[in-house]
Amino acid sequence: MKAEAAQLKIYDSLAGGKRNFIPLKEGFVGFYVCGPTVYSNVHLGNCRTFISFDMVYRYLRHLGYKVRYVRNITDVGHLVDDADQGEDKIAKKARLEQLEPMEIVQQYSIDFHTVMAQFNAISPNIEPTATGHMIEQIEMIQGIIDNGFGYKSNGSVYFDVEKYNETHPYGELSGRKIEDLISNTRSLDGQDEKRNPLDFALWKNAAPEHIMKWPSPWGIGFPGWHLECSAMSTKYLGEEFDIHGGGMDLKFPHHECEIAQGTACNGKSPVKYWMHGNMLTLNGQKMSKSTGNSILPDELFTGKNQFMEKAFSPMVVRFFMMQAHYRSTLDFTSEALVAAEKGHDKLMEAMKTLQELNTGSESTIDVPGLVAQFYKAMSDDFNAPVLVAQLFEAVKFINGVRDGKQTVSKEDLELLQSGMHNFVVEILGLATTADGGDDKLAPVMDLVLDLRQQARTNKDWDTSDKIRDGLAAAGIVVKDSKEGSSWS
RNA sequence: GGUCCUGUGGCCGAGUGGCUUAGGCACUGGUCUGCAAAACCAGUUACAGCGGUUCGAAUCCGCUCGGGACCUCCA
Numbered sequence: 001m002k003a004e005a006a007q008l009k010i011y012d013s014l015a016g017g018k019r020n021f022i023p024l025k026e027g028f029v030g031f032y033v034c035g036p037t038v039y040s041n042v043h044l045g046n047c048r049t050f051i052s053f054d055m056v057y058r059y060l061r062h063l064g065y066k067v068r069y070v071r072n073i074t075d076v077g078h079l080v081d082d083a084d085q086g087e088d089k090i091a092k093k094a095r096l097e098q099l100e101p102m103e104i105v106q107q108y109s110i111d112f113h114t115v116m117a118q119f120n121a122i123s124p125n126i127e128p129t130a131t132g133h134m135i136e137q138i139e140m141i142q143g144i145i146d147n148g149f150g151y152k153s154n155g156s157v158y159f160d161v162e163k164y165n166e167t168h169p170y171g172e173l174s175g176r177k178i179e180d181l182i183s184n185t186r187s188l189d190g191q192d193e194k195r196n197p198l199d200f201a202l203w204k205n206a207a208p209e210h211i212m213k214w215p216s217p218w219g220i221g222f223p224g225w226h227l228e229c230s231a232m233s234t235k236y237l238g239e240e241f242d243i244h245g246g247g248m249d250l251k252f253p254h255h256e257c258e259i260a261q262g263t264a265c266n267g268k269s270p271v272k273y274w275m276h277g278n279m280l281t282l283n284g285q286k287m288s289k290s291t292g293n294s295i296l297p298d299e300l301f302t303g304k305n306q307f308m309e310k311a312f313s314p315m316v317v318r319f320f321m322m323q324a325h326y327r328s329t330l331d332f333t334s335e336a337l338v339a340a341e342k343g344h345d346k347l348m349e350a351m352k353t354l355q356e357l358n359t360g361s362e363s364t365i366d367v368p369g370l371v372a373q374f375y376k377a378m379s380d381d382f383n384a385p386v387l388v389a390q391l392f393e394a395v396k397f398i399n400g401v402r403d404g405k406q407t408v409s410k411e412d413l414e415l416l417q418s419g420m421h422n423f424v425v426e427i428l429g430l431a432t433t434a435d436g437g438d439d440k441l442a443p444v445m446d447l448v449l450d451l452r453q454q455a456r457t458n459k460d461w462d463t464s465d466k467i468r469d470g471l472a473a474a475g476i477v478v479k480d481s482k483e484g485s486s487w488s
Numbered sequence: 489g490g491u492c493c494u495g496u497g498g499c500c501g502a503g504u505g506g507c508u509u510a511g512g513c514a515c516u517g518g519u520c521u522g523c524a525a526a527a528c529c530a531g532u533u534a535c536a537g538c539g540g541u542u543c544g545a546a547u548c549c550g551c552u553c554g555g556g557a558c559c560u561c562c563a
Contacts, residue, residue, distance in 0.1 A: 034563075037562080046562085047563080048563070053563095079561070089561075089562095174491085175492065176492095180490060180491070181490095245563095247563030248557070249558075249562060250562080250563070253560095281556080284555075286557070287562095288561095289562060323500075323501065323512070324500080325501085325502075328494090328501080329556070333499085335500080336499070336500045336501090339512065340500080341513095342513060342514095343513065346526095383502080385501060385502050385510090386510075386511080388501095390510090396528090399528070461522060461523075464522090465522095468524080472525090478524095
């Protein structure tokens with residue numbers, strides 16, 4: 001554990017407030033995040049959740065915890081709607097595109113991983129799939145039945161919510177009362193298999209024409225969506241683990257059902273800290289695949305979309321997200337992205353400057369105190385926006401030292417360098433500009449700038465400006481300073 | 489309709505009782521520069537409305553208006 005870190009506090013959705021984080025086993029953290037259903041390209045809203053929890057994972061790791069990070073991939077069982085005729089999302093897509101379901105899964109899993117890599121998200125330690133854990137799911141269903149909380153009906157198995165509620169509070173996570181849920185339940189067709197409309201499927205009987213199905217003690221079928229997370233989190237993290245994350249929209253019913261399933265099967269509530277990331281909005285409305293109000297990461301990176309006036313790089317988007325707290329909604333607009341881009345560039349420029357500073361006998365600001373503020377911000381429920389504000393305090397100082405208006409001691413400089421690296425690169429996950437790679441361009445630019453400098457020395461402003469304007473047209477910005485010209 | 493969240497300056501977005509004028513962007517003035525860009529310095533704009541609690545509220549309570557989420561698949 002980092003000695004300089006303040007006590008980590010996490011907002012626990014179940015408790016409804018911040019709690020000191022104390023892991024079940026000292027030094028270790030079990031961390032589960034609900035992953036995507038791979039039936040289409042991940043959109044930016046999906047990405048925000050995963051990026052938020054990537055930041056959480058990075059900070060936990062930085063604090064010295066050994067984290068086992070599990071994020072599932074849902075590749076079966078997620079129905080288009082809740083009616084019994086509801087079609088599996090993967091199967092539907094497969095039918096429409098005349099592909100094997102696993103082709104769909106493969107295609108969109110690859111897309112998901114590609115996008116996450118672009119956002120510089122660290123891969124989970126384990127990324128289990130629902131189809132790869134049929135046996136575990138079947139065993140868990142059996143456990144729930146054995147404990148009297150599941151019942152068979154027409155080849156399907158349902159979770160008996162009313163029975164469960166007699167001894168455990170169903171709805172505690174989302175703040176619902178079972179009576180309200182019952183009175184608000186809409187009457188859907190084909191609910192006759194269930195004893196109660198609130199009951200949810202653990203196993204669904206598959207019709208003969210159904211293409212994704214497995215044998216089970218209750219007949220040929222497939223698992224209910226909520227079950228996979230319970231089965232896989234139990235398998236890899238235990239019956240009780242530290243942190244479970246996911247989007248706010250999964251709170252009910254998905255996470256509520258996970259609590260019920262885990263409790264019904266194992267006799268204990270599975271999760272110590274429930275974390276929920278908030279939604280990304282576009283034009284003030286929740287980004288959602290089903291409504292079409294969404295934008296794909298690639299459309300954002302290429303600028304080929306109807307919402308934004310220009311393209312934005314993955315790191316700018318990530319930085320933008322880090323400027324908002326993960327529990328707040330964040331509205332995506334072109335104007336906000338442009339502002340974030342400038343801020344991002346300023347921060348990254350300072351990161352470079354930081355490597356070239358001269359040291360003095362003493363520092364003009366309290367550098368250890370500033371770095372302590374970094375920890376304070378992040379330890380307060382991962383308050384990245386406050387961290388970013390502190391980072392800009394550092395930027396101001398860095399530029400001040402560069403301009404000779406401030407001084408920094410050698411010791412403090414090293415502290416600041418490591419602190420900035422830790423928080424900007426390791427924790428916020430902002431990759432320092434990947435301007436390597438273009439090996440041929442650098443020497444060419446050196447030559448061009450050298451020629452321009454000659455022109456400037458000769459006061460041949462026509463030539464020097466022509467070079468500058470020409471480069472600008474090519475997207476290269478030239479910056480002059482006392483030490484010479486640079487480009488980016 | 490039910491449950492819950494939210495409304496901060498031109499924009500984004502922190503802050504939950506008494507110096508945060510948070511921070512970023514934008515804007516204005518200045519420094520620097522051949523000019524510009526970038527940097528730097530300084531400054532402007534705020535807490536939806538009404539009422540209440542309090543010595544004191546952006547921060548607590550009530551109401552009004554507005555926005556959103558969930559209640560059905562969604563990160």
